[in-house]
Structures are given as C-alpha cells and as structure tokens.
Amino acid sequence: METKIKLFITGGTIDKKYNELDGSLGFHQTHFPAMLSQARNAASVTLDIILMKDSLEMNDTDRALICQKCLECEETLILISHGTDTMVETGKFLSQSLKGKTVVLFGAMIPYSFSTNTDALFNFGFALAAVQLAPSGVFIAMNGKLFNWDTVTKNKQKGVFQTVENA
Amino acid sequence: METKIKLFITGGTIDKKYNELDGSLGFHQTHFPAMLSQARNAASVTLDIILMKDSLEMNDTDRALICQKCLECEETLILISHGTDTMVETGKFLSQSLKGKTVVLFGAMIPYSFSTNTDALFNFGFALAAVQLAPSGVFIAMNGKLFNWDTVTKNKQKGVFQTVENA
Amino acid sequence: METKIKLFITGGTIDKKYNELDGSLGFHQTHFPAMLSQARNAASVTLDIILMKDSLEMNDTDRALICQKCLECEETLILISHGTDTMVETGKFLSQSLKGKTVVLFGAMIPYSFSTNTDALFNFGFALAAVQLAPSGVFIAMNGKLFNWDTVTKNKQKGVFQTVENA
Amino acid sequence: METKIKLFITGGTIDKKYNELDGSLGFHQTHFPAMLSQARNAASVTLDIILMKDSLEMNDTDRALICQKCLECEETLILISHGTDTMVETGKFLSQSLKGKTVVLFGAMIPYSFSTNTDALFNFGFALAAVQLAPSGVFIAMNGKLFNWDTVTKNKQKGVFQTVENA
Numbered sequence: 120m121e122t123k124i125k126l127f128i129t130g131g132t133i134d135k136k137y138n139e140l141d142g143s144l145g146f147h148q149t150h151f152p153a154m155l156s157q158a159r160n161a162a163s164v165t166l167d168i169i170l171m172k173d174s175l176e177m178n179d180t181d182r183a184l185i186c187q188k189c190l191e192c193e194e195t196l197i198l199i200s201h202g203t204d205t206m207v208e209t210g211k212f213l214s215q216s217l218k219g220k221t222v223v224l225f226g227a228m229i230p231y232s233f234s235t236n237t238d239a240l241f242n243f244g245f246a247l248a249a250v251q252l253a254p255s256g257v258f259i260a261m262n263g264k265l266f267n268w269d270t271v272t273k274n275k276q277k278g279v280f281q282t283v284e285n286a
Numbered sequence: 287m288e289t290k291i292k293l294f295i296t297g298g299t300i301d302k303k304y305n306e307l308d309g310s311l312g313f314h315q316t317h318f319p320a321m322l323s324q325a326r327n328a329a330s331v332t333l334d335i336i337l338m339k340d341s342l343e344m345n346d347t348d349r350a351l352i353c354q355k356c357l358e359c360e361e362t363l364i365l366i367s368h369g370t371d372t373m374v375e376t377g378k379f380l381s382q383s384l385k386g387k388t389v390v391l392f393g394a395m396i397p398y399s400f401s402t403n404t405d406a407l408f409n410f411g412f413a414l415a416a417v418q419l420a421p422s423g424v425f426i427a428m429n430g431k432l433f434n435w436d437t438v439t440k441n442k443q444k445g446v447f448q449t450v451e452n453a
Numbered sequence: 454m455e456t457k458i459k460l461f462i463t464g465g466t467i468d469k470k471y472n473e474l475d476g477s478l479g480f481h482q483t484h485f486p487a488m489l490s491q492a493r494n495a496a497s498v499t500l501d502i503i504l505m506k507d508s509l510e511m512n513d514t515d516r517a518l519i520c521q522k523c524l525e526c527e528e529t530l531i532l533i534s535h536g537t538d539t540m541v542e543t544g545k546f547l548s549q550s551l552k553g554k555t556v557v558l559f560g561a562m563i564p565y566s567f568s569t570n571t572d573a574l575f576n577f578g579f580a581l582a583a584v585q586l587a588p589s590g591v592f593i594a595m596n597g598k599l600f601n602w603d604t605v606t607k608n609k610q611k612g613v614f615q616t617v618e619n620a
Numbered sequence: 621m622e623t624k625i626k627l628f629i630t631g632g633t634i635d636k637k638y639n640e641l642d643g644s645l646g647f648h649q650t651h652f653p654a655m656l657s658q659a660r661n662a663a664s665v666t667l668d669i670i671l672m673k674d675s676l677e678m679n680d681t682d683r684a685l686i687c688q689k690c691l692e693c694e695e696t697l698i699l700i701s702h703g704t705d706t707m708v709e710t711g712k713f714l715s716q717s718l719k720g721k722t723v724v725l726f727g728a729m730i731p732y733s734f735s736t737n738t739d740a741l742f743n744f745g746f747a748l749a750a751v752q753l754a755p756s757g758v759f760i761a762m763n764g765k766l767f768n769w770d771t772v773t774k775n776k777q778k779g780v781f782q783t784v785e786n787a
Contacts, residue, residue, distance in 0.1 A: 132476065139562040140612045142466065142478065155430075158408040159395060161446055162430035228326060228473040234401065234569035234735070241325040244411030247430050252419035263327035263414050278474045279328055299643065306729040307779045309633065311643065395640040401568070402735035445641045489764075492742040493729060495780055496764035562660060568735065575659040578745030581764050586753035597656075597663035597748050613662055 123163045124250060125194035126151060129185060129209075130172040131202030133227035133239050146171035150231045151200065154243055162247060165194070174202025174209070174226075182212040189217055196250045197222045200243075203273055203280075206259055210268030214257040223250040224268075225260040228278055290330045291417060292361035293318060296352060296376075297339040298369030300394035300406050313338035317398045318367065321410055329414060332361075341369025341376070341393075349379040356384055363417045364389045367410075370440055370447075373426055377435030381424040390417040391435075392427040395445055457497045458584060459528035460485060463519060463543075464506040465536030467561035467573050480505035484565045485534065488577055496581060499528070508536025508543070508560075516546040523551055530584045531556045534577075537607055537614075540593055544602030548591040557584040558602075559594040562612055624664045625751060626695035627652060630686060630710075631673040632703030634728035634740050647672035651732045652701065655744055663748060666695070675703025675710070675727075683713040690718055697751045698723045701744075704774055704781075707760055711769030715758040724751040725769075726761040729779055 128134065128149050135144045151166055169185055170177075189197055201209060203226045210224055225246035231239035246260040257268040261280040272283045295301065295316050302311045318333055336355055337348055356364050368376055370393045377391055392413035398406035413427040424435040428447040439450045462468065462483050469478045485500055503519055504511075523531055535543055537560045544558055559580035565573035580594040591602040595614040606617045629635065629650050636645045652667055670689055671682055690698055702710055704727045711725055726747035732740035747761040758769040762781040773784045 132473075137563065137567065139466075140609070144476065154408075157403055157405060158430055159405050159428075159446060160430035161448070164430070229471065232569060233471065233567045235566060236324055238324060238326050238407075240405075240408040241321075241411035244408035244413075244430070245415040246411075248412040248415035248427065248432065249419060251432065252416060260415065261326075263322075263325055263329035263331070263411070265415060265418065275474070279326060281328075299640075304730065304734065306633075307776070309645065396638065399736060400638065400734045402733060442641070488742075491737055491739060492764055493739050493762075493780060494764035495782070498764070570658055572658060572660050572741075574739075574742040575655075575745035578742035578747075578764070579749040580745075582746040582749035582761065582766065583753060585766065586750060594749065595660075597659055597661035597665070597745070599749065599752065613660060615662070 121163050122196055122251070123165065123194050124196045124198060124247070125192050126164050126166050126198040126200065127185060127188055128166060128168045129170045129174075129177075129181075129199060129201050131174055131200060131226040132230055133200055133242070134171065135230040136232045137230075144230070154231060154240060157240065158244065160247075162251070164198075164247070167192075172202070174205040177202070177205055177209070179212065182209050185209065186213050186216050189213060189220065189222060195220045198246055198250050199224045201226050203228065203261065206261075207268065207271055207273060210257050210259055214268050217257060219255055221250055221253050221255050222257045223253065223260050223265070224258070288330050289363055289418070290332065290361050291363045291365060291414070292359050293331050293333050293365040293367065294352060294355055295333060295335045295367050296337045296341075296344075296348075296369075298341055298367060298393040299397055300367055300409070301338065302397040303399045304397075311397070321398060321407060324407065325411060327414075329418070331365075331414070334359075339369070341372040344369070344372055344376070346379065349376050352376065353380050353383050356380060356387065356389060362387045365413055365417050366391045368393050370395065370428065373428075374435065374438055374440060377424050377426055381435050384424060386422055388417055388420050388422050389424045390420065390427050390432070391425070455497055456530055456585070457499065457528050458530045458532060458581070459526050460498050460500050460532040460534065461519060461522055462500060462502045462534050463504045463508075463511075463515075463536075465508055465534060465560040466564055467534055467576070468505065469564040470566045471564075478564070488565060488574060491574065492578065494581075496585070498532075498581070501526075506536070508539040511536070511539055511543065513546065516543050519543065520547050520550050523547060523554065523556060529554045532580055532584050533558045535560050537562065537595065540595075541602065541605055541607060544591050544593055548602050551591060553589055555584055555587050555589050556591045557587065557594050557599070558592070622664050623697055623752070624666065624695050625697045625699060625748070626693050627665050627667050627699040627701065628686060628689055629667060629669045630671045630675075630678075630682075630700060630702050632675055632701060632727040633731055634701055634743070635672065636731040637733045638731075645731070655732060655741060658741065659745060661748075663752070665699075665748070668693075673703070675706040678703070678706055678710070680713065683710050686710065687714050687717050690714060690721065690723060696721045699747055699751050700725045702727050704729065704762065707762075708769065708772055708774060711758050711760055715769050718758060720756055722751055722754050722756050723758045724754065724761050724766070725759070
C-alpha cells in the first residue's frame, strides 16, 4: 500500500549549475535523479520536468501550466521543486484549484551542484516526508518547517521562510 | 504554537570521521550543529549527546539509557540519530516503554563528514519532517520512507531498509 | 635551506563565494588559509592580500600595485592568485619590471568554495611546485602546464590556456 | 615539444573508496580519470594501473614490478600514485635501478572520493608540475615540498613527510 508520489520539477536555485566559461548560473539537466540516488530513496517517486526557470521569471502562464499538471496527474501526493523567490505565489495560485491533493513546494538557497553548504538534500528529504504525512492542502517546506501556503512569506533580507498571519 | 523537538545523538555512521593518521573511522565532535546550520533550520531543535557509538557495539544498557532520556525529557517529539545496523533493535526496545511520544530514529550509510555521496542531510531532513507530522509511536526514517518499528528490517546485503510483516 | 615563498592574493574566480541572498558571486574572506590547511602544506608560504577583484575589472593601476609589491618583497619566489580572464595581461605587465624573481600566476575556473568539480586545489598545488622548481621569469600555471607569459593565451570558448607563438 | 608523462597507479589512500555495506575502505575503479578531468588537465598524461594496494601490503615483488614498468616505458617523466606509508621504501627501491628518468611519487592522506578536506588534487597538481620541472632522479612530492628519496621520512604521528639526513 505504497502511495505513488509525483515530483514536478520547475527549476529554481536548487537545480542551477555554474557555467565556468562565462561565470553565470543557469540550467542544464535536472539534478533530481542524482539526488534520489544519493538519498538511496526507496519511495515511489516519478519525475516530470515542467520548467527550468528562476522563479523571479515565472508568470501566471507558467503557474497555470503547473496547476494543470497537478490536476491531471493521477497522483494525490505531489512535490514541486521551485525557486524560493516566488514559491509562495505559486502556492497561492495552486490553492485556488487543487482540492484533495497534498502538494508540497520546496527549493534551496544553494544549488545542489555546489555541494559545499547546500541545503538542497535536506530540503528534499524534509519535503518527501511531508508529502507522505501531511493532510490535503498546499504547503511550503523550507527551513525545517512545513508552512501552509497562506501563512508564510520569504524574508529576503535573511533568506529564510517565516510564518505570517493570514493575508 | 511551535512544538519543541529533542534530538538525542547516539553515534552511528552519520557522525563518524576519518582518522588520516591510522585510516580508521571513529567519533570526535558531533556534526549535528553543522548539519542544522547547513539546513538553515528554523524549527526548535535541542541537541543532547547520549552516546557516540557504532550501533554494532550497543547493548541493552545503552538502550536503557536512551529510553530513560526519552521518558524524562519534556519534549514529546524526539529524533534519535543512530547507527543503521541495530536501529530496529533500539526501536523495539523503546516501543516497550514509550507511550504518547513521537520517536523517529534515523542515520546514514555514508558519514556526513565525507560530503561526497552522503545521505546524511537528506535523512535528517526527512526525519525532522516525520517527527513533526507523524502520530505517537516509534518509527524508523530511512530511504525516503517512514517505517513503524515493528515492520522494518535492514537488508544488509543491499544496505537499505525494507518493510517486513510483523515479527 | 628552505626558500620562502610569497603568495600575493588578487581575487579571481578561485576566491569567489556565492551570496545566497541575491544569487551573486563575490568576494569575502580569502580561502587560501583553508586551502593551505587542506593541502597539509609544510612549505614556507606567507600570504598577502593585495586585491580581491574579478580580473575583468583590473586596470593598470592595479597591475602597478601588484608589480610594486613583487619588487619590494624580500622573497624571490612569488605566487600570484589571479582571475583567469586577464592573467596573461598581468603577466606581461610584470615581465617588464621583474628580474631575478620566479613569479607564477594561477587561478581557477570554478571557485574553491564550490567544492564540487573545482580545479582550485590542483592549480594551487601545481603552481606551488612550479614556483619552487622553475627558473627566474614570469609564468602562467594552468591546466597542468607551465607557460611562459609571452607564449600563452586563454581560449575563452573552451575555458583553457593554450600555447601561442610569441606576440 | 611537449614531453609525454606516464602516470603509474599503484593504489594507496588517494584511490580508496568507502564501502557503505560493511564500512570498509577499499579499491574499486581508479579515480585518476576523474581527477584529470577535474583538473582540466591539458598536459600529455597516460595512465597505467599496475596495482591497487594499500602500501602497507606492498612487498618487493610489487616494487620490482613497478620498477620494471618504469624501465620499460618510453616516457622519461614518470608519476607514481602510491600509499604514503611505504612511499619512501618504494622510492629507495626504484633509485637503485632507474637512471635518466624523473620519477615523482605522490599520494594523499584523505581519499579523493571523500571530497571534504582531501589533499588528493593538491598533491596531484604539485606532483605533475614537479615531474615536468625537476631533474632526473627519484622524488617524493607531499605536503607542498619535493623531497629527494633519500632525505625524507613519513612522520607517522603527525601524518606529514619531513626531511631527514641521508641514511
């Protein structure tokens, strides 16, 4: 009785890679297969790449696409890797349409590919447990805490997610 | 309404360090402060070092001490870092006495200090979410899954934890 | 009869650090003390921070300062950590004034602080041997080869240093 | 006029790998192709695996084989990766037969595969420069210094190589 989990990949710092030729940070292959392997994961997780975008560059067309994918997939347990800057906005957008599914958005402050000091694997592990144990709803999993989409904001000065009262 | 979490440290591969003078693997300082920092953790976690032992060297005196600490601490949410080899034995021992607390045992196949290919942070993140979301009971959190103490075994040939029927 | 070596630090990718709050790459503390420690270095090396600049932002005032420091220091064996983009220009500048000293410029394509896939320590080790064994002159140490300043260029499409005929 | 370099691989800590199933350190594939790639090496280096042994387990039959390989290869510039414990013994053995070649033995205190705190790449870079610049002879390249085979010993309490007077 093992419930299937869908991981929708949308980009964000967690999946960025340093380009040594021009010093930029961008996207190539997703690193999630490597992360699942490093985790020695035995849970049933299927990957699906929707986008590879910095979340500052996401718009509602992108969010509508993510939402549609969440609605259409057979899984009721959904992880979404996402840039931290507009993770809450996407959470809010999804909450308007998704009922009866457990959706957990997560990301990282340091790319997995940097290795040193990256929070990527910790956040991924945290989110994977959260999606298996939380009730239906849309959540943000960052900084060792699970937040409801409507009671969290990213504190950009400190680079952490914090609880706020409902908007 | 943030519930306090206690992390009891007992050793295991997760906290081992390579001794370059003699090529051995042993214990020095626990790495959990560094892990919490790398995780950018904001949950309320207090550390307590009970032991620093390879779990193959644990005996029931050690397990009784761990159990006593779990009973006496004020927290109802308890994480225990532990070697993987006898993690299930400790889980079984604790289940006999602990009621009304959520206890999650976790560890790693590769020390956190090795950095390359370590599952340490992923497992720690997973366990931290599990202890906040699971009901009362004693659990093993490994390989991306949360197991009840009485339906899991470590498959030593494969180095993974797997579900078994109740003993 | 151990000759003293001076390491002049001028910045470059080798010493950059990722800023997780804004996603930029910049300079904080130099990482060379950590690199010497990780190398388990026993050679006599003294550090001196002249600049912490991306070499695309260096100008001849900066180069004149580096040159002055090289002339004034008592050491005849000099290492210079430097950005790769204008390392050859600085080499040329120094060659006009420095006689009777062995000067080796080196850097990296990936910051030491990224850990994964960084060439920083390899290049530093290579340069440290080169400065102890090469004759007087001004050299570039990159990609496992020691180049005279006037027969090397950085191939920016490939991100490697290559021999060219004298300008 | 680029001189070819031969890298003879004999094992040692530098090439060890942690076995997560039984907690042991042993040998699988050599990591030198990965190290050359990470170094972005452009020098002409050919690899040849002679042995994959801990140098405490080496005997004179092994040393005779290494020596034979050094004599027979066409290259005059030879690197030998080797365990640090008996690196000097092998250096002495080789010095008795090898004339007119530059032979540099090197290794590491921490395996390359551990990533964190490894001296592997630094030592490899150092040795690669040394073999291209040193005169004929047999040398030990460790701790940022190039030692003649007959004036060095490994200080096992400190884990470093130090100059001694000729035996």
